Amino acid sequence: MKVTTKLWIGIGILILLSPLGLILPERFKAGDAWGEWGLDGIKELVGYIPQGLEKLAELWSAPLPDYAFKGWEEKGLGSLSFAYIISAIVGIAVVVLAAFLIGKLLSKKE
Amino acid sequence: MHIPDGYLGPATSGVMYAAMLPIWGLAARMVKETLNRRQVPLLAIAAAFSFLIMMFNVPIPGGTTGHAVGAVLAAILIGPWAACIAVSVALIVQALLFGDGGITAIGANCFNMAFIEVFAGYYIYKVISGSSAITSARRVIAAGIAGYAALNLAALTTAIMFGLQPLLQKTASGESLYCPYGLGVAIPAMLGEHLLIFGWVEAIVTALVVKYLQKQDARLLETLKEVRA
Numbered sequence: 001m002k003v004t005t006k007l008w009i010g011i012g013i014l015i016l017l018s019p020l021g022l023i024l025p026e027r028f029k030a031g032d033a034w035g036e037w038g039l040d041g042i043k044e045l046v047g048y049i050p051q052g053l054e055k056l057a058e059l060w061s062a063p064l065p066d067y068a069f070k071g072w073e074e075k076g077l078g079s080l081s082f083a084y085i086i087s088a089i090v091g092i093a094v095v096v097l098a099a100f101l102i103g104k105l106l107s108k109k110e
Numbered sequence: 111m112h113i114p115d116g117y118l119g120p121a122t123s124g125v126m127y128a129a130m131l132p133i134w135g136l137a138a139r140m141v142k143e144t145l146n147r148r149q150v151p152l153l154a155i156a157a158a159f160s161f162l163i164m165m166f167n168v169p170i171p172g173g174t175t176g177h178a179v180g181a182v183l184a185a186i187l188i189g190p191w192a193a194c195i196a197v198s199v200a201l202i203v204q205a206l207l208f209g210d211g212g213i214t215a216i217g218a219n220c221f222n223m224a225f226i227e228v229f230a231g232y233y234i235y236k237v238i239s240g241s242s243a244i245t246s247a248r249r250v251i252a253a254g255i256a257g258y259a260a261l262n263l264a265a266l267t268t269a270i271m272f273g274l275q276p277l278l279q280k281t282a283s284g285e286s287l288y289c290p291y292g293l294g295v296a297i298p299a300m301l302g303e304h305l306l307i308f309g310w311v312e313a314i315v316t317a318l319v320v321k322y323l324q325k326q327d328a329r330l331l332e333t334l335k336e337v338r339a
Contacts, residue, residue, distance in 0.1 A: 096154045
């Protein structure tokens with residue numbers, strides 16, 4: 001088997017394992033990454049919501065916010081893990097497509 | 111390490127976009143000169159791996175989370191210019207589709223993770239590897255050290271961007287308009303957690319994959335020479 005094939009299989013396995021990135025922080029009661037708090041979180045931390053931050057924070061409405069489906073914020077870890085895997089698949093499909101397109105455009109023909 | 115919308119003022123976001131545009135342009139030119147068609151799948155794998163490894167949030171119990179970036183691995187595999195493009199693609203998709211990192215901060219996030227980390231990691235790996243054989247243990251260690259150091263450098267530049275905000279924009283009453291924490295808080299917080307935990311994750315991931323590739327097909331690691339030539 002070609003090594004690139006093995007690497008793609010590795011990526012497939014990692015996709016299935018990706019919910020670990022959701023479950024472990026939950027288990028160990030770890031919160032947001034530093035500097036990535038939501039508006040509520042920041043108010044709790046510093047006592048106010050910076051005015052400019054408040055204006056810009058909701059600027060972009062991502063189709064799969066935080067690697068989940070919209071309106072699924074209150075769902076259990078099982079559903080969220082499922083959404084996480086779907087997000088990984090969608091994200092990687094787009095990334096790979098974009099990378100191949102850019103690669104084809106830029107690479108030398110041999 | 112993904113700066114969200116609202117944490118950077120327009121000056122910082124603008125400067126970072128302005129910095130990245132010529133870097134992306136140069137990257138496209140360099141890749142055009144050096145990338146062989148058969149290396150394109152590696153570009154896609156590097157981008158996919160970077161995207162995916164960033165989803166593996168590692169917790170500090172009771173504290174924050176963080177993750178590896180895979181940028182140094184990408185640089186070792188396909189060279190720094192192609193890696194810059196690969197990691198940028200991952201970051202842009204994360205921002206647009208998943209709201210991970212702000213769209214106003216794409217320039218800043220790409221600067222930290224797709225430029226600083228990629229190039230720092232690449233040169234550290236190169237210097238430590240020296241002229242050692244492609245399958246030598248020295249290269250595995252070099253990959254680990256490069257991963258650790260470069261991720262921390264990216265954490266530092268990210269922290270500086272955060273920490274500059276209260277200095278740059280303030281209301282009359284002294285509240286920050288954007289990121290509320292100054293350099294004195296941002297740098298120890300960001301650097302501390304990356305030195306302590308997340309840097310090691312990047313180190314281990316980078317070293318393990320390099321070791322795996324040495325065993326499987328060391329020629330993949332030699333593509334670096336062709337890319338540079």
